[in-house]
Amino acid sequence: DAKTTQPTSMDCAEGRAANLPCNHSTISGNEYVYWYRQIHSQGPQYIIHGLKNNETNEMASLIITEDRKSSTLILPHATLRDTAVYYCIAVNDYKLSFGAGTTVTVRA
């Protein structure tokens, strides 16, 4: 699976959009980009995934660059409950290979 690189941490103001970047410059053509989050040692929670088109669901939007070397997860209106570790994962088979992720702190 391709390696992904994310910033270690970021802060976000409550009510504002949070833009979380992820670099996956070695991603192969058949690997999907998945985003999960983990709130305070709970089980990871699926957020969204995509291959090359932008995706949106009730939780977030995923923007993937045309060359697929990077992507951005957008939380449109961050709340305090969105404080978590966010993981960007390139998936090619059964397993999820978690990295260190980005610790996002939403501040009031």
Next chain:
Amino acid sequence: EPEVTQTPSHQVTQMGQEVILRCVPISNHLYFYWYRQILGQKVEFLVSFYNNEISEKSEIFDDQFSVERPDGSNFTLKIRSTKLEDSAMYFCASSVQGRRAKNIQYFGAGTRLSVL
């Protein structure tokens, strides 16, 4: 909303003892997984299971570990002889499909294993 259920939430055991961690995956899911997270470290894949056999396992999943689906609802992880370094949070997950396009895994709340 359906969820993955894990029991117990916390298990304390003595080094060398056998432990069985239990999971009830979401009922229509066909793929099952175990992950672990040592305190302060990243989530690590252990094993995936489909059609009553292991489909993939990591280097961590050595002969001390085994998985089983003893009936139509439970999925278990057994550690034969626990070591201090097995202390971790163990997460069970399940998905409808295993193909990368639709491999959305749903995780349980975890079992904290403490080996003394």
